[in-house]
Amino acid sequence: MVVLRVTAVHKGFGSRQVLRGVSFEARAGQLVGIVGENGAGKTTLLRILSGDLRPDDGHVDLVGARGYCPQYPVLDEELTVRQHLRLFQVAYRLPSPDRALRLIGTLSAAGYLDAPVKVLSGGTRQKLNLVLALMHDPDVVLLDEPYQGFDWETYLRFWDLARELKDRGRTVIIVSHLAHDTERLDVLHHLRDGTLAPPPAAGTA
Amino acid sequence: MSAYLVACRYALLAVAKNRLAAVLLVVFIPLWITVAKTLTTPKTFPFRLRATGTWLRAGGDEITMISGSLNAVSLLVGFLMFSAARRTRAFDRRLTAAGYSRTALVGSKLTTLLAASVLVSAYATAWMLLFWSPLQPFLLGLAVLADCLVYGAMGMCLALFLPGEVEGLVTIIMVSIIDLAPQNPVASTTADKALVELLPSYGSLQTSLAAGFTRQITLSPLLTHSVVWLAVMTVTVLAAFVLRTRTHQPSGRPHDGT
Numbered sequence: 001m002v003v004l005r006v007t008a009v010h011k012g013f014g015s016r017q018v019l020r021g022v023s024f025e026a027r028a029g030q031l032v033g034i035v036g037e038n039g040a041g042k043t044t045l046l047r048i049l050s051g052d053l054r055p056d057d058g059h060v061d062l063v064g065a066r067g068y069c070p071q072y073p074v075l076d077e078e079l080t081v082r083q084h085l086r087l088f089q090v091a092y093r094l095p096s097p098d099r100a101l102r103l104i105g106t107l108s109a110a111g112y113l114d115a116p117v118k119v120l121s122g123g124t125r126q127k128l129n130l131v132l133a134l135m136h137d138p139d140v141v142l143l144d145e146p147y148q149g150f151d152w153e154t155y156l157r158f159w160d161l162a163r164e165l166k167d168r169g170r171t172v173i174i175v176s177h178l179a180h181d182t183e184r185l186d187v188l189h190h191l192r193d194g195t196l197a198p199p200p201a202a203g204t205a
Numbered sequence: 206m207s208a209y210l211v212a213c214r215y216a217l218l219a220v221a222k223n224r225l226a227a228v229l230l231v232v233f234i235p236l237w238i239t240v241a242k243t244l245t246t247p248k249t250f251p252f253r254l255r256a257t258g259t260w261l262r263a264g265g266d267e268i269t270m271i272s273g274s275l276n277a278v279s280l281l282v283g284f285l286m287f288s289a290a291r292r293t294r295a296f297d298r299r300l301t302a303a304g305y306s307r308t309a310l311v312g313s314k315l316t317t318l319l320a321a322s323v324l325v326s327a328y329a330t331a332w333m334l335l336f337w338s339p340l341q342p343f344l345l346g347l348a349v350l351a352d353c354l355v356y357g358a359m360g361m362c363l364a365l366f367l368p369g370e371v372e373g374l375v376t377i378i379m380v381s382i383i384d385l386a387p388q389n390p391v392a393s394t395t396a397d398k399a400l401v402e403l404l405p406s407y408g409s410l411q412t413s414l415a416a417g418f419t420r421q422i423t424l425s426p427l428l429t430h431s432v433v434w435l436a437v438m439t440v441t442v443l444a445a446f447v448l449r450t451r452t453h454q455p456s457g458r459p460h461d462g463t
Contacts (some may be wrong), residue, residue, distance in 0.1 A: 048453075054453040058335055074298075074299045076292065078222050078292065082214055087264075090208050091208075092304055
């Protein structure tokens, strides 16, 4: 089943046209990569998919709940990790924080539950940033450079997590400026000059 | 616990951790009030209380203390609320996009403004009462509270477009100086000009002077000036919050895969 359909999406900022007719589809249980150079418009595209930005033209059809992990951690410096989980538990109307705590454990961040964000390292902030996008088990997960700052061990756990989401029928869209994880993806799109190149088979990019 | 209570609890906890604001509260307010009361002349000055049209005489030290404490509380609450609003600008957007009730978040912000204003105004009024016995202490406290609320809302407004804490703090300091200096009956001969009525602290200063030196319950400057300032800035902040936390929901309908 197609859970995400992006049709001829255009977006410009002032006179600069960033996206010039981006179209693609993603199905349930797919790991989709979108790669491109710095400034190619990957983050703009993901912000449109997340509902953060409105496209100038074209449209996005998406089925089910979204989880969006922004490129830079969007957190409250003064609150602890646990307080973040509580706020998002309320936001997502989750009966318990169990899944969030499991994810924190999987990413080896359980030792920081009661630390305020302002004392956390970049990698630990990114772990919390990611958990906030995943804790409600969304149908479509939108991840913008999700493993920035992760150590190797956490990086591998991230891919285990992505695989587990896929196996449960979730759709994971990963934006990256690097194309070195292509063998882990089902589909890889190249964003270039504001459009997506025709998708080659994964692993051939 | 409801969304409002959770948001309120965390907003208050975060505000309480603002160290610079805590230092300003503990040191700056008593220092300003003490300096104003002990170093300025106790010689009495005649001045016309614009709000009532009556002529009063009061000590220069007491007038300066009132003006100085309004200056101190406005800086403190203005900075505190600026800092909190700036810190949570992007986070609020993420939280509401995830489904957090905007009403609950707005409620928590207004509660924080009220709580901070009540605390700071009670503290500053208590310090003034150590040095001086105004004729109407409760009305004095109310006037200081109104100034805290006006500047707190102003801090939240400034956070809509000023990028950093330094810019916010400097702007609030400058506004507070420009606001209070021309109104001080001791320092300025322009204090009786009609334009001073447009200044943000006009209601508070007039009410404070009336509270200090008359037995007349003068609420009209607060109701006609401070409340208007507070309402305009609060509505601006709320409108900006609603605009900024809009999300563009995709027109999602299931598709059968082909």
